[in-house]
Amino acid sequence: MVRVFDIFHEIAYGYNSISTQGAALRIAISAEGPDLEAKVGNGFGLSQYLVIVDSETMAFEAVPNPGASGQRGAGIQTVVLAISKEVNTVLTGYMSPTAERHLSANGIEVLTGVSGTVAEVLESYKKSDLHKHVGAVRKPESSWARIDKVAFIHALRSPASQFANLLPTLVGVVLLIGIFNAFVSQELISRVFSGNTALDTLWGASLGSILAGNPINSYVIGGELLEHGVSLFAVTALIIAWVTVGLVQLPAEIATLGRRFALARNAISFALSVAIAIVTVVVLNFVTR
Numbered sequence: 001m002v003r004v005f006d007i008f009h010e011i012a013y014g015y016n017s018i019s020t021q022g023a024a025l026r027i028a029i030s031a032e033g034p035d036l037e038a039k040v041g042n043g044f045g046l047s048q049y050l051v052i053v054d055s056e057t058m059a060f061e062a063v064p065n066p067g068a069s070g071q072r073g074a075g076i077q078t079v080v081l082a083i084s085k086e087v088n089t090v091l092t093g094y095m096s097p098t099a100e101r102h103l104s105a106n107g108i109e110v111l112t113g114v115s116g117t118v119a120e121v122l123e124s125y126k127k128s129d130l131h132k133h134v135g136a137v138r139k140p141e142s143s144w145a146r147i148d149k150v151a152f153i154h155a156l157r158s159p160a161s162q163f164a165n166l167l168p169t170l171v172g173v174v175l176l177i178g179i180f181n182a183f184v185s186q187e188l189i190s191r192v193f194s195g196n197t198a199l200d201t202l203w204g205a206s207l208g209s210i211l212a213g214n215p216i217n218s219y220v221i222g223g224e225l226l227e228h229g230v231s232l233f234a235v236t237a238l239i240i241a242w243v244t245v246g247l248v249q250l251p252a253e254i255a256t257l258g259r260r261f262a263l264a265r266n267a268i269s270f271a272l273s274v275a276i277a278i279v280t281v282v283v284l285n286f287v288t289r
Contacts, residue, residue, distance in 0.1 A: 024056035034062030045075030204234030208241030
């Protein structure tokens with residue numbers, strides 16, 4: 001039964017190959033830019049665009065890749081995009097076996113390990129220099145060599161991109177420490193945080209409710225406060241309120257969710273930040289005795 005299905009598939013696929021010879025094809029190339037001069041993307045699921053070209057007229061459409069954000073399932077999102085655009089061929093640097101299997105199951109040929117600009121790859125494909133035609137069999141050894149090389153490059157680029165995105169935050173943290181030490185004196189801190197546990201916790205929650213920005217900044221400010229002798233109660237309340245209460249964003253929250261809900265949520269979050277901070281520090285002190 002399986003053999004009969006295989007024979008039927010070969011006949012059907014062979015017919016499709018013959019029928020497309022000489023006909024215009026829709027070729028999708030993963031690309032880092034929206035034009036023919038863009039570099040071919042190393043990763044099918046993470047490239048910024050799919051440039052879809054008519055092989056006969058060379059008219060093209062650059063479609064933003066929904067998987068470019070790097071979220072989970074990026075490759076499948078790009079597979080769905082390619083299928084929905086009714087492409088015949090996909091050219092890319094690297095593609096996961098799962099994504100390739102889904103495309104092949106939908107009658108789309110896949111060629112990985114390509115590099116250069118979109119225009120160069122298209123020209124090579126049209127001249128058959130890529131040694132890939134519809135229905136042709138890829139040589140296992142050369143395929144694995146290309147995939148390994150591209151996968152290695154992709155593995156290096158991914159953490160480099162993540163570090164580049166994190167770099168502004170790291171620079172901001174360093175600057176924040178410098179600003180804190182330059183403009184916040186020990187005398188000022190002593191006036192605000194007197195050493196009274198209840199008042200210090202309230203002051204910490206109040207400060208966290210007013211300040212805004214990346215939550216990492218709350219750790220920096222909290223660490224500097226601890227260095228200046230502020231209690232852990234106050235610092236814990238500051239960090240919790242920073243991420244749960246947002247007085248700076250309150251007008252936008254009111255406009256989006258309604259005044260009653262926004263005010264109630266912020267008030268409850270403020271009260272809970274004080275309570276949770278006290279409970280957390282008490283439990284921590286008890287455990288570490």
